[in-house]
Amino acid sequence: MRNKISTLFVETGLLLLIHFVLINWMAEDNPVARILALGEHTPLWVSTLCVIFLGVRILLLVLLPGIIALRLGMILFDQLGRQRPEPVPETAPTQGSTSASAQ
Secondary structure, eight states: OHHHHHHHHHHHHHHHHHHHHHHHHTTTSOHHHHHHTOSTTSOHHHHHHHHHHHHHHHIIIIIHHHHHHHHHHHHHHHHHHHHSOOOOOOOOOOHHHHHHHHO
């Protein structure tokens, strides 16, 4: 369980790090204006980084909270399922024992 949670935090931290690096690099530029003003005057690598930045930002702000909640819930239910004792199977009465008890 601890390994799964640490993996979740590492993945989230890497996405946040990528986001902050891109947002600081693009602080002087407006990425939306760059995407809307695509043309020959805009270098391809700048346009590519703008699209990557917007994709990472959408992932962080829209999808990541739900993904984190889902994965934490899966870890919790997995842990609760391991702690529950196994049910004892009921044995069905044999036919001979029921007819002997009926007499």
